[in-house]
Amino acid sequence: MLFLQHAGVLSAYLILVAQASFIARTADGEFDLSDRYIVSLKPGIDMDKHLSFVQDLHNSSMGTVEGKTFGGVSHEFNIGDFKxxxxxxxPAVVExxxxHEDTEDEGPPPPTHETLVKxxxxxxxxxxxxxxxxMDQGNYWFARAAGRGTFIYFLDSGINPDHSEFQGRTQPAPEPAKPIDTNGHGTFIAGILGGRTYGVSKKSILVPVKILDHRRSTTKTALLQGYTWSVNHILTNNRVGKSVINISSSGKQSAAINDxxxxxxxxxxxTVVPAGNQNSNAALMSPASARRAITVGATDRNKARTRFSNWGPRVNIFAPGxxxxSAWIGGSNRALRGASGTAEAAAHVAGMIAYFQSFNHxxxxxxxxxxLDVVSTRGVVRNEKQASNLFAYNFSGK
Structure with missing residues (x-):
């Protein structure tokens, strides 16, 4: 299987050596890492014979697609059995x-990048x-794909679809309830998930599934109804691999929700969920205690766990909270507000999953x-209190 990888991946020293000449710049000075790959061969494969085959493939493709010229093989790595x-x-050569029988199956695809935007x-x-x-305070670097072609289902109080942050990128769920936001929290979370200014995944389609009322209250039944609809909608529309579900609510442990x-x-x-805001063990909460959820704790500006964030082994990762x-309701379609919580932190991670889905397989x-585990920053969260010490990172290379 093809080993897709940014030239600066942490564990591969040889790839770092190649970085200086492997990265190209676009006319406006941005880094262009599109269509660049690293391919590992299985032990015992004749590298010269394989490279001759690759050169023939490259030559037969003419090396140019829609005006873009491709350079073919740029570097060779050979240490003992590692080739x-x-x-x-x-794309034709890549496919x-x-x-190909010579190439190694590398397991989960390592990170790849598109052109970066600041x-x-x-x-x-x-x-x-x-x-x-x-360093580099005040700048957000992200891949140009920015979630294009992905869908974020978020279970909250709905959305103001006309807010300027969303640019028409909403696809309201027809059930279980009309997703007009009368509380504001759903619009706020949507802004973090995919707002054009305040969002992580700026080109994702946002699918609001309303489970919270105007007081931000819900029931287990409403949550399960909205969640079941979301899962089935993803499966029915073949959106596995290009969708993520974000749940904003948190309550006492429930076997049904976790299952x-x-x-x-x-x-x-x-499914990405908040750890909860009780400064207690997340294992006591649902859906935070679900074994297969990505449970997110909240940090402050200094990457320290906030005083309210739940903790413990069920917390998989931290993000700003x-x-x-972010966006809000009332006044105008440009309304903004500030807020804190692990729901806010979870929205960063859900947005990041969609962001990665848009340019990784x-x-x-x-x-x-x-x-997510591979690319996250390790060991930087202070006072994580038995939680995984991982901090969300979009692998910009910064």
Whole structure:
């Protein structure tokens, strides 16, 4: 299987060596990492013979597609049984290499990148998820795909579809309830998921599924109804691998809710949930305690767990959840508000899953979870309190 990888992936020293000449720049100075691949060969394969085959493939493709020129093989790596090569290939060549008998199956696809875009004067939370450290303040770097072709189902109080943040990218669920937001929380979460200014995945389609009323209250029945509809809609419309479900609500542990999340995972559907805001063990809450949920805790500007965020082994990852700015309802279709909570943190991670789905082949929930684990920043969350010390990162290279 083809080993798709950004030239700076952490574990591959040889790839770092190749980085200087492997990355091209576009005319406007942005990095262009599209259509660049690393291919690993199985042990015992004759590398010279395989590379001759690849060169023939490249020559037969003419090396040009829609005005774009592809350079073919650029680097060779050979250490004992490890044999691999890097190159710039057109889609026809890539398809033939993907399942070639010589190439190694690498498991979950490593990170790939498109051209990067810089959002200046970005909210602090977006800066944090696009940087390993604290440098380059005020900028949010993200891949140009930015969630294009993906769908984020979010279970909340609905949405104001006319808000300027969403640019018509809403696809309201026809059931179980009309998704007009009379509380504001759903619109706020949608802004983090996919708003053009305040959002992580700026080109995703947002599918609001209303389970919270105007007081932000719900029931287990309403949650299960909305969740079941979302899972079935994803399965029926062949959206596995290009969809994620975000649940904003949190309550006491429920075997039924947890089992539903686990069942969806088995079908390939990714579910992201908040850890809860009680400063207690997330294992006592649902859907936070579901084994197959991605449970998210909240951090402040300094990547410290907030005082309200739940903790414990069920928390898989942390993301910003303190004094976040996003879209709101009332006044105008440009209304904004600030809020804090683990629902806000979960929205960052759900948005990031959709963002990654738009330019990586995350075909199952298992692959998405593994991928998130690989790219996240490790060991930077303070006072994580028995939770996984992972911080959400969009693998911008910054």
């Amino acid at each position: 691999a090569y890097a190159g710039h290939f057109d 033939k290499l993907k399942n 959002q200046k004067q970005a909210p602090w939370n977006l800066h944090r998820i696009s940087h390993r450290g604290m 539903a999340v686990d069942a969806a995972y088995a079908k390939g559907v990714v 303190y004094k976040i700015c 995350l075909r199952t929930a298992e692959t998405a979870v593994q991928f």
